[in-house]
Amino acid sequence: MKKYLSALVFALIAVFFSACLPQPVLVEGAAMMPAFNNGDRILMDKNLGELKRGEIIWFLYPKDRSKSYFKRIIGLPGETIEIREGKGYINGQVLDEPYVDESYNQAKANYPPRKVPEYQYFVMGDNRDNSSDSRYWGTVDKELVKGKYYMTYAKEKE
Template identity: 55%
Template sequence: MTFIVLTCAFSQIGCAIQPMNVAGVAMMPTISNEDLILVNRYFGELKRGDIIVFKLPKDTSQIFIERIIALPKDKIEIRNGQVFINDALLSEDYVKPEFNNLKANMKTAQIPEGNYFVMGDNRDNSFDSRAWGLLPKDLVTGKYVMTYLSSK
């Protein structure tokens, strides 16, 4: 009986946790190209700073990984490469200077309910909300848990 219960428990975890192979440099240096990661498909409430996997709004056959920068009802602005949320500078220790050379600007925008603003940690090489707009919550397919095999 114990074996059956443990098997069921592990099979439930297996359904919730999904391995993925990362293709791309948008999340460097946090996650590198060809890293093998684990993603939780039953992720609950999302928070600013969470790394998520989602279907691209413009082409839902494409799967992307980015970080949540702004939440519903937030006001976001980018000045000289620095992100401001509700008029306060966002602390982003995960963005290294060598990956943020473009020093982009973006006018203030309000995030509507049910949407997120996402960006890659490699700001110079990320196709994210700055290019294609807001991410609807229903396109989020999972939340990053960990890297279990790094390509570095």
Template identity: 45%
Template structure:
């Protein structure tokens, strides 16, 4: 094998090793994927969709209203929407969501999800915790019924986009 061919092989091997290391670093520290299980986030996300989430964003900024987050619990992970921040007061009255006494516009919900949202609260979110709900309010296991308040440390990333199935490719907000 000529010296030129050896150099070309060596360059290819280096490029492949660098690509593998970069993919590992991105997957480990910056981005990961999660599969949506169940219908609790319909119509925004459907069961079986794979979402890519940003793992580093909450080292740079705090979670905020309306973001779809990945919550890690010992048994399983959940995909939910942040409804209220630490020290907020949450109430659902007459199918309308109120945060700190102000009615919230929930344009990401369909009409049936709004109509099926039952009365709840008022409750104050403890310091260092968040209140989350699924977009399909009538069937969602969330802060109202089962998940409780979410510790900041349990939020492992923000959903950025649907990557599968390909026909659903796009941002998740």
């Protein structure tokens, strides 16, 4: 009996730590350049709290939940997002995006005004010319969000 109790306590401790500690994740692809490069290793905080514009989140891809992506939150629930000539607008106001490097964003595509549904987020990669994101497959439900960026612990050499 004591043996089973010890195993149960160990399992509960393991579950507690796996739920609370940041999770290491490997970055694959160039969609978040220059913030992350292909091969960077980052930690994602699974304790979400309130999600804010500009935060980088890790989520299950809405069209295929066997895949996960990293993107930056651009639009919050209830906001109207629009893109005109490559510039983002929230509720008609131009969005300040200091994290976007214009050398990675030459296309000046448009996206018509759309309201972000409740409990949903409009996300985009920082490398806008090479990112599959909410512009193409829609918003991300909060239930699909698995973590938010905590820190980079290993940068891939460029």
